[in-house]
Amino acid sequence: MGYKAKFRVWRGDAGEGELKDYTVEVNEGEVVLDVIHRLQATEAPDLAVRWNCKAGKCGSCSAEINGRPRLMCMTRMSTFAEDETVTVTPMRTFPVIRDLVTDVSYNYEKAREIPAFDGGDVKPGEFRMQQVDVERSQEFRKCIECFLCNNTCHVIRDHEENKEHFSGPRFLMRVAELEMHPADVQDRRQIAQDDFGLGYCNITKCCTEVCPEHIKITDNALIPMKERVVGRRYDPLVWLGSKIGVVKRGKSTPKA
Amino acid sequence: MTDIERLRYDVVVIGAGGAGLRAAIEARLQGKKTAIISKSLFGKAHTVMAEGGAAAAMGNANPNDNWQVHFRDTMRGGKFLNSWRMAELHAKEAPDRIWELEAWGALFDRTKDGKISQRNFGGHEYPRLAHVGDRTGLELIRTCQQKIVALQQEDHAEFGDYDARLKVFAETTITRLLKDEQGRICGAFGYIRETGKFVVFEAPAVVLATGGIGKSFKVTSNSWEYTGDGHALALLAGASLINMEFVQFHPTGMVWPPSVKGILVTESVRGDGGVLKNSDGKRFMFDYIPDVFKDKYATSEEEADRWYDDPDNNRRPPELLPRDEVARAINSEVKAGRGSPHGGVFLDIASRLKPEQIIKRLPSMHHQFKELADVDITAEPMEVGPTCHYVMGGVEVDPDTAAASVPGLFAAGEVSGGMHGSNRLGGNSLSDLLVFGRRAGLGAAEYASATTVSVPDAEVEAAVAEAMEPYQRDTGENPYAVHQELQQTMNDLVGIIRREDELEQAIEALGKLRDRVGNVAVAPSAGATVTEDRGPAYHPGWHLALDLRNMMIVSECVARAALERQESRGGHTRDDYPKMSADWRKINLVCSLRDGVVELKRQEMSPMREDLLSLFELDELKKYLTEGELPAEEKN
Numbered sequence: 001m002g003y004k005a006k007f008r009v010w011r012g013d014a015g016e017g018e019l020k021d022y023t024v025e026v027n028e029g030e031v032v033l034d035v036i037h038r039l040q041a042t043e044a045p046d047l048a049v050r051w052n053c054k055a056g057k058c059g060s061c062s063a064e065i066n067g068r069p070r071l072m073c074m075t076r077m078s079t080f081a082e083d084e085t086v087t088v089t090p091m092r093t094f095p096v097i098r099d100l101v102t103d104v105s106y107n108y109e110k111a112r113e114i115p116a117f118d119g120g121d122v123k124p125g126e127f128r129m130q131q132v133d134v135e136r137s138q139e140f141r142k143c144i145e146c147f148l149c150n151n152t153c154h155v156i157r158d159h160e161e162n163k164e165h166f167s168g169p170r171f172l173m174r175v176a177e178l179e180m181h182p183a184d185v186q187d188r189r190q191i192a193q194d195d196f197g198l199g200y201c202n203i204t205k206c207c208t209e210v211c212p213e214h215i216k217i218t219d220n221a222l223i224p225m226k227e228r229v230v231g232r233r234y235d236p237l238v239w240l241g242s243k244i245g246v247v248k249r250g251k252s253t254p255k256a
Numbered sequence: 257m258t259d260i261e262r263l264r265y266d267v268v269v270i271g272a273g274g275a276g277l278r279a280a281i282e283a284r285l286q287g288k289k290t291a292i293i294s295k296s297l298f299g300k301a302h303t304v305m306a307e308g309g310a311a312a313a314m315g316n317a318n319p320n321d322n323w324q325v326h327f328r329d330t331m332r333g334g335k336f337l338n339s340w341r342m343a344e345l346h347a348k349e350a351p352d353r354i355w356e357l358e359a360w361g362a363l364f365d366r367t368k369d370g371k372i373s374q375r376n377f378g379g380h381e382y383p384r385l386a387h388v389g390d391r392t393g394l395e396l397i398r399t400c401q402q403k404i405v406a407l408q409q410e411d412h413a414e415f416g417d418y419d420a421r422l423k424v425f426a427e428t429t430i431t432r433l434l435k436d437e438q439g440r441i442c443g444a445f446g447y448i449r450e451t452g453k454f455v456v457f458e459a460p461a462v463v464l465a466t467g468g469i470g471k472s473f474k475v476t477s478n479s480w481e482y483t484g485d486g487h488a489l490a491l492l493a494g495a496s497l498i499n500m501e502f503v504q505f506h507p508t509g510m511v512w513p514p515s516v517k518g519i520l521v522t523e524s525v526r527g528d529g530g531v532l533k534n535s536d537g538k539r540f541m542f543d544y545i546p547d548v549f550k551d552k553y554a555t556s557e558e559e560a561d562r563w564y565d566d567p568d569n570n571r572r573p574p575e576l577l578p579r580d581e582v583a584r585a586i587n588s589e590v591k592a593g594r595g596s597p598h599g600g601v602f603l604d605i606a607s608r609l610k611p612e613q614i615i616k617r618l619p620s621m622h623h624q625f626k627e628l629a630d631v632d633i634t635a636e637p638m639e640v641g642p643t644c645h646y647v648m649g650g651v652e653v654d655p656d657t658a659a660a661s662v663p664g665l666f667a668a669g670e671v672s673g674g675m676h677g678s679n680r681l682g683g684n685s686l687s688d689l690l691v692f693g694r695r696a697g698l699g700a701a702e703y704a705s706a707t708t709v710s711v712p713d714a715e716v717e718a719a720v721a722e723a724m725e726p727y728q729r730d731t732g733e734n735p736y737a738v739h740q741e742l743q744q745t746m747n748d749l750v751g752i753i754r755r756e757d758e759l760e761q762a763i764e765a766l767g768k769l770r771d772r773v774g775n776v777a778v779a780p781s782a783g784a785t786v787t788e789d790r791g792p793a794y795h796p797g798w799h800l801a802l803d804l805r806n807m808m809i810v811s812e813c814v815a816r817a818a819l820e821r822q823e824s825r826g827g828h829t830r831d832d833y834p835k836m837s838a839d840w841r842k843i844n845l846v847c848s849l850r851d852g853v854v855e856l857k858r859q860e861m862s863p864m865r866e867d868l869l870s871l872f873e874l875d876e877l878k879k880y881l882t883e884g885e886l887p888a889e890e891k892n
């Protein structure tokens with residue numbers, strides 16, 4: 001049941017480039033990444049693309065397919081009509097390195113600013129946590145760091161100037177993950193607001209929509225974080241009491 | 257050569273999977289200036305694909321568990337070919353390595369009393385795998401990644417520079433280890449993907465943590481990075497590899513659609529109750545329990561099913577035999593014409609657990625089948641078949657320090673050999689990475705404290721010339737085409753079941769391929785329609801051409817060792833020598849390189865220490881060891 005599909009792939013280097021047309025074979029069960037690989041193996045050996053697992057687990061193959069932020073390895077060709085032209089472009093929010101590969105270093109820089117997990121004085125092997133209590137942060141730890149959410153968020157998508165003050169949904173969620181971690185003793189609420197730009201988020205949920213792991217970023221991480229930030233402003237004791245058994249250090253943690 | 261950047265480090269870790277990150281953390285904790293070289297972006301390594309869990313005898317789920325039981329299981333799984341010292345260290349240290357991850361922020365699934373939950377897995381006597389749903393590898397990578405960031409934050413506070421003592425070089429590939437006049441390691445040479453520029457790391461100690469070799473095979477669960485880089489780099493630097501004939505074919509890979517063939521289906525499916533059936537609907541594994549395991553596995557479906565709730569009074573289901581046994585059984589069923597429509601067998605969890613339970617316990621499998629194969633595993637069985645998953649063979653190392661035979665070279669994780677013997681148990685990989693990653697980092701740090709080196713210019717010049725060759729060649733073959741042929745050859749002739757004539761054929765074919773590999777070209781004129789030459793930056797064709805050298809060398813090692821070993825054991829099955837031989841058990845096959853040609857040598861293994869030997873019943877030892885190796889009779 002193979003057929004020839006029409007592909008338009010963005011080819012170019014930093015800043016300059018164009019969409020190139022290809023006609024390429026597609027076989028049953030294939031995904032967009034298979035087709036990109038076929039292009040590499042046949043007519044475009046220097047076509048740059050990032051990928052690793054081809055199973056939706058590493059978050060390397062993010063791109064925009066017909067304008068939608070997606071993982072190339074999890075986008076089946078059967079979702080397109082055979083005569084439909086499939087357009088593949090690099091993520092828009094990050095600078096292009098070459099072809100479909102972008103410079104995602106913004107994300108790694110933001111990750112470094114968030115103060116790491118701090119388990120206090122508990123010794124390795126002595127942590128005791130209940131399943132219900134770890135599940136909230138576990139949801140966020142499913143993140144494969146594809147950065148599609150950060151690519152999509154309108155706060156930075158077309159606003160380079162906001163990047164400095166906004167960590168994007170991925171890393172605001174990381175703050176939430178640590179805040180909800182039952183064994184963490186730091187308090188990152190103030191820096192979430194002041195340094196990581198939680199206030200920029202106006203809960204449009206676009207990040208949640210594109211997350212290939214179906215993490216409820218907005219509902220489960222960002223909105224609760226906003227509530228906690230407000231809580232801190234009014235009454236830090238309420239917050240302290242809400243983490244039974246864990247003694248939070250009383251003061252706000254500075255950014256790392 | 258003046259335009260090539262030279263960077264000085266105490267320890268350079270090649271590979272950013274579990275073993276590499278753990279090694280780097282340790283070297284940095286020892287105060288060493290450490291570089292991590294990652295072939296992909298930071299946090300994307302193949303370890304993220306590990307699903308089931310990390311085996312560690314913490315005894316949280318069954319208090320009878322301890323390191324001795326884990327040690328025994330590991331030796332049995334490896335059919336006693338394991339380096340017993342590595343298996344001992346591994347079993348003893350794994351719990352500490354898991355608890356340490358928790359102190360770094362990992363969130364494992366919990367038991368009722370709030371400890372780390374542990375799950376059943378093939379070959380493990382008790383529930384032993386610490387896990388997070390079916391994405392444990394991701395948790396391990398992310399935790400190590402975040403620990404590295406935490407260390408960088410400390411350095412930032414102290415020196416104002418995150419990278420002061422621990423730096424990650426993302427998308428950087430090493431193509432040569434460098435040696436000085438005394439024959440010691442003095443650094444590593446490679447290219448930076450993004451720019452295509454070369455880089456020289458000057459360092460007394462190098463840790464190899466590059467993972468496996470799966471990309472030499474057509475059907476594999478491994479990612480593109482798994483091209484045997486560390487194996488080949490070690491050989492080229494004069495170190496030796498052991499046990500290369502032992503390649504693990506995971507019994508359950510996806511078989512359909514073709515584009516995802518080989519992608520892993522976690523063993524947890526069976527650990528959580530999933531069963532294998534043939535086209536007659538029969539649970540065929542009961543027909544494949546080998547003699548050495550006869551008294552440990554259930555002989556009826558009723559007993560097998562009771563085991564999940566009452567493991568103390570029932571024997572285990574045969575679906576949970578070690579991986580080599582299950583893979584061979586599936587292979588036989590398919591050959592006998594009892595396979596599924598797409599050439600596998602059925603793996604059924606739908607009729608064994610409620611849909612909610614399946615989604616809770618196996619979320620990524622549910623997702624993977626739905627998205628990639630249009631199969632709802634809560635309602636219908638999966639189709640699965642063997643896939644090349646892991647290489648037991650690797651760099652010959654000192655068990656305690658992870659040092660290879662070349663001074664300054666260390667290896668940990670899949671690229672090292674010995675720990676798993678002829679077959680690795682599921683769950684022993686993630687714990688292996690942590691235990692020996694840490695030991696390699698420590699070994700390298702200690703060695704580096706006492707050594708200073710500098711890189712001779714000639715070494716760099718030779719490395720540059722080699723790397724530029726395929727790029728500068730005007731005409732030559734397409735590397736993708738040569739790669740496909742190599743994969744087909746290995747799959748067809750050095751696959752799960754091997755025969756003398758086929759192995760000979762393979763060696764001949766590989767000889768021819770070697771010449772072709774030496775002749776690939778990536779210049780635009782070589783068959784491509786892209787007209788302009790855009791330089792070596794992010795050029796996948798060129799990268800593949802360089803990886804091909806490694807895959808080629810490693811494939812030759814596997815084929816030659818497989819031809820030499822005239823017995824069947826673990827991940828090496830010979831149709832013409834179907835039995836396990838106690839005489840062969842004592843032998844490691846050692847590969848080295850002389851003038852570019854793979855050489856093979858037989859090497860006697862060191863006898864197991866008395867106290868470890870005494871952990872086994874004499875009757876069991878008799879199944880594996882020769883008369884002369886058995887302990888004195890008084891033990892009876």
Ligand code: SF4
Nearest residue numbers: 153201203204205207
């Ligand atoms: S919900 Fe917030 S973070 Fe997510 S896309 Fe909208 S503004 Fe951005």
Ligand code: SF4
Nearest residue numbers: 143144146147149211
């Ligand atoms: S939260 Fe989802 S979309 Fe964002 S980086 Fe993680 S996996 Fe990707």
Ligand code: FES
Nearest residue numbers: 053054059061073
């Ligand atoms: S290649 Fe790993 S997510 Fe697509």
